[in-house]
Amino acid sequence: MLFQGGFTFTNFVADVFAVFMFILWFWLLITVSRDLFRRHDVSGLGKVLWVIFLIVLPYIGIFAYILTQGRSMAEREQAQAKEARDELRKFVGFSAADEIEKLDRLKSTGSISEQEYTKLRARVVQ
Numbered sequence: 001m002l003f004q005g006g007f008t009f010t011n012f013v014a015d016v017f018a019v020f021m022f023i024l025w026f027w028l029l030i031t032v033s034r035d036l037f038r039r040h041d042v043s044g045l046g047k048v049l050w051v052i053f054l055i056v057l058p059y060i061g062i063f064a065y066i067l068t069q070g071r072s073m074a075e076r077e078q079a080q081a082k083e084a085r086d087e088l089r090k091f092v093g094f095s096a097a098d099e100i101e102k103l104d105r106l107k108s109t110g111s112i113s114e115q116e117y118t119k120l121r122a123r124v125v126q
Helices: 009-038 044-056 058-092 096-109 114-125
Strands: none
Touching: 009 044, 009 058, 044 058, 096 114
């Protein structure tokens, strides 16, 4: 317990906050580790140094990685999602042209409005 005095509301709130902070830190550690090991532009030595930094100074290491690599983390995540979506389209047999054709049919039958058509078409073309 954080405070003396047994089970009190203050102790409960402090314990809940501590558990929440640990879960948040663990989630950030997994996110950073996943990004680090999926990178192709960092050498093996660079990855080892980041891992040592994450183990020796876990909080500072995570914050340093997010501060220095945060923007490129998001770009890599988006590129990976796009690659996975394209791979799924190939596997299932649907292409972007097929989806645009379906949208054209929905628009011509009046099932979707012009605004919905524009929004969905932009999403397919991405």
